[in-house]
Amino acid sequence: MNNFTRYMALSVFCTLTAATGAMASASDALEARYQAALNEMVQATKNTSDPAAKREQLGKFIDHMAQGLEKAEGLQGLDPADRTTLETLAGKYRDYGAELNGTAGFARVPDGGLNAFAGYIQQGMEQAPLGGGIYISSGVLIVILILIIILT
Amino acid sequence: MRKCASWLAVLAATCGLLAQGCAVSRSSSGAPGNTQVSPASSFPTRFQFVYVIHGDAGYAYFDQNGKRHLADSEAESQAEEVGLGAKDAEVLIFHQRPKHLWGLPGGQGSLRLYRNGRLERTAAYARKQDGMQAEADLFRKYASPAEHRSFFYFGHEIPESNGIPYSRSQPELAFTLASFAAGLRSFAAPMRRDSGKPFDLVALSACHGGTPTATRTLAPFAAWLIASPGELHLTYLDTRALIRLTRENPPRSARIDAGAWGKALVSSSFSRLCENTSTSVTVALYESDRAAAYLDAHRKGWEITASGTGQTRGGPQASRDHRDCAENPGFGAGGLEAGVTLLFRAPLFGPDKNKSFTSGWECPGPPAT
Numbered sequence: 001m002n003n004f005t006r007y008m009a010l011s012v013f014c015t016l017t018a019a020t021g022a023m024a025s026a027s028d029a030l031e032a033r034y035q036a037a038l039n040e041m042v043q044a045t046k047n048t049s050d051p052a053a054k055r056e057q058l059g060k061f062i063d064h065m066a067q068g069l070e071k072a073e074g075l076q077g078l079d080p081a082d083r084t085t086l087e088t089l090a091g092k093y094r095d096y097g098a099e100l101n102g103t104a105g106f107a108r109v110p111d112g113g114l115n116a117f118a119g120y121i122q123q124g125m126e127q128a129p130l131g132g133g134i135y136i137s138s139g140v141l142i143v144i145l146i147l148i149i150i151l152t
Numbered sequence: 153m154r155k156c157a158s159w160l161a162v163l164a165a166t167c168g169l170l171a172q173g174c175a176v177s178r179s180s181s182g183a184p185g186n187t188q189v190s191p192a193s194s195f196p197t198r199f200q201f202v203y204v205i206h207g208d209a210g211y212a213y214f215d216q217n218g219k220r221h222l223a224d225s226e227a228e229s230q231a232e233e234v235g236l237g238a239k240d241a242e243v244l245i246f247h248q249r250p251k252h253l254w255g256l257p258g259g260q261g262s263l264r265l266y267r268n269g270r271l272e273r274t275a276a277y278a279r280k281q282d283g284m285q286a287e288a289d290l291f292r293k294y295a296s297p298a299e300h301r302s303f304f305y306f307g308h309e310i311p312e313s314n315g316i317p318y319s320r321s322q323p324e325l326a327f328t329l330a331s332f333a334a335g336l337r338s339f340a341a342p343m344r345r346d347s348g349k350p351f352d353l354v355a356l357s358a359c360h361g362g363t364p365t366a367t368r369t370l371a372p373f374a375a376w377l378i379a380s381p382g383e384l385h386l387t388y389l390d391t392r393a394l395i396r397l398t399r400e401n402p403p404r405s406a407r408i409d410a411g412a413w414g415k416a417l418v419s420s421s422f423s424r425l426c427e428n429t430s431t432s433v434t435v436a437l438y439e440s441d442r443a444a445a446y447l448d449a450h451r452k453g454w455e456i457t458a459s460g461t462g463q464t465r466g467g468p469q470a471s472r473d474h475r476d477c478a479e480n481p482g483f484g485a486g487g488l489e490a491g492v493t494l495l496f497r498a499p500l501f502g503p504d505k506n507k508s509f510t511s512g513w514e515c516p517g518p519p520a521t
Contacts, residue, residue, distance in 0.1 A: 028250075028320065031210045039214040046216075099501060109501065119216050120430040120501045126213045127359065127383055127431065 030141035038122045045118040051111035058118060059100055066093035068147035075143075082139045089140070096121055197267070199241035199398055200298035201391070202339065203231040204287055206307030208250045208260070208319040213386045215428070223386035227306040227357070230392055235266030237395035242267050242296055246287040248279060251321035260322070263290055279319075282326040284335030291339050300408055302353040303336065303374070304391055309359040310366070329369050336373045349375050349440075352410035355417065356380070357389040362436050364447050364454040364477060364513050371440035376414040381494075381514040382434030382474070389421040389435070411439065415493065422495040430500040436512045442491025446484075447513075453483025454515050473518040478511035486511025 041061045048054045069090035073083055095106070100117065102108025109117045207224030214220050228247050235243035243266040251260045265273040273294060279286045308318070310329050317323030340350030354370055355378035362381025370377055378389065393416045414437045425433040447454065454477055477483045486492055492512030498505050 028210070032212065035212055035214060035220075039218055039220075042214070042216065043218045095503065106503075113501075115216075116430050117501055120499065122214065123385055123429055123431045124502075127385055 030145050034141060034144050035126065038125055042115075042118045042122050046115050051114060054114045055100065055109075055111075058114065059097065062093050062097040062100060062121070065144075065147060066090050066097060069093065069143070072143045072147075079139060085140045086143065089144075092124065197240075197242040197296040197298040198300060198404060199238065199394075200295065200301045201231075201234060201238065201241060201243045201394060202291065202295075202301070202303045203227070203243070203245045203391075204284055204303075204305050204307075204335075205231070205245070205247045206305075206319070208248055208321050209308055210320075211386060221386075223388055224306065227388055230390065231304075232264065232266075233392055234394050235264065235271070236269050237392075238266075238269070238398040240268065241394075241398050242298060244291060244295060246284075246290070248287075248319070250319075251279075261286060263287075263294075265294060267296075279322065279325065283331030285338060288335055288338030299404075300410070301351045302355070302410075302413075303339065303351050304355045304357065304389070305332070306357040306388055310356065310361065312363070312365055329366055333369050333373070336370070340373065349373060352376060352408070353378065353414050353417075355389060355391075357384065359384050360474065360514065362434070362438075362513055364515065367438055367440070367443050367513065368447050371438075371444040374440055376410050377438040377440050377443070378414055378418055379436060379438070380434050381436055381476075381512060382496075382509070383432050384434070385425060385429040385431055387425055387428045389417065390424045391417055391421075393417055393420045411437070418493065418495060422497075426497050432499040432504060432507075433495075433497045434509060435495050437493040438512070439491035446486065446490035450482060450484050453477060453480045454513070473516070474514040475517050476509055476511050477513040477515040480515055480517075483511065483513075483515070486513055 041058070044057055045054050048057060069086050072078075073086045073090065078086075095104075098104035099106040100109050205224050205227045207222075207228075211223040211225075212220060213223060224247065228245060231243065231245045234241075235245065245264045245266075247262045247264075249260050249262065260279045261277045263273070263275040263277065264271060265275075275290065275294075277286055277290060310327065310332050311318070312329045314326055314328055318327035319325050336350070336354065349372065351374040353376045354374035356366070356370075357380075359380060360382065361379030361384075366379060367377060394413075397413050397416060418435050418437045422433060422435045425435070478485055484490075487494065487510055490512065494509065494512040496509040498507045498509075
C-alpha cells in the first residue's frame, strides 16, 4: 500500500470519526492495535537471545515512537490537549531510550534486565489511558496507529 | 502481515463507528430490563460485599507470556469466586459493560447476586444516569439488611472533576468523585449500622485514589478505606482473601476487626501486584476518621494544590503530575500518625526507581527534584 493510499484511508477514517462523534468502538480497535504492537515488542525481546540484538530491537521501537510522536506534535489542527498528550508520550519514549542506553543521567539497563524493561514499557503504556496520568484520546490513538503502521 | 493487521484495525474501527451510529438511533430500551429477579427478601445477612466493576473503557492488558487479559472480566471472576466461597455472606456484583452495538437489547450492565455461596439472582440493566444510580436502585431493590458491609470499586482513576469522558460507549454519563460519593450515599440508604457509617470498608481499585480530596470525600462512608496513592496496574486489587476471612471468622456475637480485614486485603493485593508488574505498586489502608482529622488539621498542605488552577486533576489537559503530599509545605509527614498503612514498591526502572513514598497521599504537581 503506498503512502497516498494510506493517507487517503486515514482521511476517510478521520472524517467518519469526526462526523459521527462516536468514538467508543473506534478507540477500542485503535487501542487494541497499539497494545498488540507493544506485546509484539515484548515477545520479540524475550525471544531474542543475544543481548546486543535485544537492545537494538528495543532501541529501534523506542526511537521510532519518540521521533514519530515528536513529528506528530507539529500537525496542523491538533487539539491542544492531544498535542500535550503527544508531547508527554514522546517524553516518556525519550526517557525509555535514555535509560536503555544509559544517557541523560539514567543508569543503563543491564543486559539481564532487558526483558523486564520491555515489560515495564508495556505496562506503563497499558496504564496510560486514564490511570497513568495521561488521557490518550482517539485522536492520539490514530497518530500512534499510523506510527505503528509505518514502523512495521 | 502486521501492516495488514493495522489496516484491519482501522477498518474495524471505521465499521465500529458506523455501527455505533446505528446503535444510537435504535437504542430505546428502558431500565432495568431483561431481568430474572424477584423482590427482596429479609435474609439476615452477616457479611455483604458489593462490587461495582467498570468495563466500558480500555481494560485490556497483556501478561509477560503474551496472553491478553481483560481486567474487568478478571475482576468479575474474582468477585464471583468470593460470591461462591464466602461464608454467611451476600455478594452483589455489578459489571458496567459497553453499550451494545446495533442497539441490541440486553442493557449495558449485569448484576449477579450470591447468597451463602449460591447464585440467587441475575439481572441485566440499562445505564442511563450519571454515577452509580442504576446500580444503587437495584441494590435498594434486592439487597438484604446486613451487619457488615464493604464496597469495592474497580475501574480507571475516578476524576475529581468533569472533563474526561469515563465510559467510552456512553461519554455523556458523568462520573466523578462527587458522583461516586453520591452513589455510595444511595447504596447506604437502607443501612443498619451502629457505627454511623454505612460500610466497614470502601476500596478503590483504581489509579490515584489516594488523594486527600478522595479520602476526605469518602471518609464519612466507611471506617476504613483502601486506595492507591499512585499507579495501580490493571491487574488490580485481589479480594479473594475475603473467602478465608469469612470462614475463619468467630461466631456472630463476636466483633469483626475490619481494619485487620483491610490489612489482609492490602497485603495480598500488594504481593500479587509486585509479582506481576514492574511499574510502581502503591496500596494504602486508611483509618478514615484519623485520616480525615489529619487532613482537616493540615488543609493548607493540600487544599490549594487540589483546587489549584482547576486544570490539574481530572481536567481536560493531557498530562498530570503527582507528588507525595509530604513534599508540600504544611502537609506534615502523614503516614502512620495519620492513620495510614502504606505498602509501596518503586518501579523497577525509570526516573522514580529510587523514589520513596511516605505520607500515603499524593497531591497534584511535579515531584520535587
